[in-house]
Amino acid sequence: QQPVQSPQAVILREGEDAVINCSSSKALYSVHWYRQKHGEAPVFLMILLKGGEQKGHDKISASFNEKKQQSSLYLTASQLSYSGTYFCGTEKAADYKLSFGAGTTVTVRA
């Protein structure tokens, strides 16, 4: 079952902040975040594991609320390079199957 992402799209000016949310109706083992620029492959940003372990980007932060099965990705002091579509992927168990949300399109303008 696909996680639900919100918002679908967001427009920012350089330096502004944004939050992207990812929700699941099922208990989760892990949440993964990727960014895809137009015409390119998705690029890894962050993994958040049940129990609090995180692996990822120094300049991107995220949280994982295990009780609510929700994750949020925080874009702080956005730069033009942050533009792209952000996908969250969820894994219900450690079963090597990622289900991705529909994506959030972020546009950062000068």
Next chain:
Amino acid sequence: KAGVTQTPRYLIKTRGQQVTLSCSPISGHRSVSWYQQTPGQGLQFLFEYFSETQRNKGNFPGRFSGRQFSNSRSEMNVSTLELGDSALYLCASSPDTGVGTDTQYFGPGTRLTVL
């Protein structure tokens, strides 16, 4: 290290034909996953292989199949192509350092068009 490579990059087929797509993972990566990406459905998980064994698969019909070789290279096959199979097919390799899905390194994809 070289990244994930996928061949061919573009493919045009007609309905009813079959197609084989190839993926070479990053050296040392033993896990390979396949995804279908379309504007309407987003990124959909097809299957994952590790050491030549399929560990999981998505909700796709049996026309979609895959395999992995001893050198970790992987192929996916789609038989009896339908118009709805037109999509970008992405392969991702992973170092698989622990339990569960690890960091996915995506290839550039194969753009399949079915006429």
